Amino acid sequence: MNWHGLQDFLAMGGYGSYVWGSFSVVFxxxxxxxxxxxxxxxxxxxxVANHGDEGAP
Incomplete structure (x- = not known):
């Protein structure tokens, strides 16, 4: 795919909301x-601090 700027990259050919939404959910x-x-x-x-030594001889 050929992007002509940041806006085109973020749009991802119309699928940007799905792509970036998926990335944000995973993150x-x-x-x-x-x-x-x-x-x-x-x-x-x-x-462990509260019960660490219980039962020790």
Whole structure:
């Protein structure tokens, strides 16, 4: 495809809203996954700190 400017590139031949919408959804989900991973890590560390030495002789 031959683009004559940034506007043509962003339009993607009429499919730009689908292309850029898909990219934004995937990017948002990747950010959400990183956030959720950090939250789970902090919860796991807190659980280990609270219950780490129970039952030790």
């Amino acid at each position: 948002g989900l990747m950010i959400l996954e990183v956030w959720a991973l950090g939250r789970r890590e902090r919860a796991t560390q807190a659980a």
